[in-house]
Amino acid sequence: MNLSTKQAMGILEKALAKAEEIGVFVNIAVLDTGGHMKGFVRMDRAFIACIDIAKGKNFYALRLPSHRIGKF
Template structure:
């Protein structure tokens, strides 16, 4: 029997991006913000005017990393230090794993439905933007897109 899981919709991803943009504006830094679905596929991305070009791939990578490992990228960073249990993890998945703060899973009712990644400021600012973005989504999973509905 197929399992049913929920994923972010495009309208939800847009709300996440808008909340991230608002937080970025409040700290005065132009941001790259990416949102992926529960399978790690990109569903929304924004590069604010003058956001760092080098942060485009980082924002997307943070979102994908947060989803494929179901962890905040800042948590992975701590676990990937020399002598730590995940040392070298950034070399996995074709070297596309991003292990510094700014990526986190998006959860609804405790279930991961996607992830967000933010990049362009300091690590602390990236985390704050991602957290503000993810906070835009809440509520029950009823009526949301299930994988087997696609």
């Protein structure tokens, strides 16, 4: 399944809202099913070094069965 820009933006918005709700400052990367970057946001006060970590987590999550990926 291809991920549209609109879908990627929706995912980013929901993830930002959740992060704000629980009081954390995060970097959020959204990848398509091929592992290619579709969207990214770094919240104010989020660690810059975590940018690569956010990208890497998503890339490797694509290789896990979906039942092993936790819900945010």
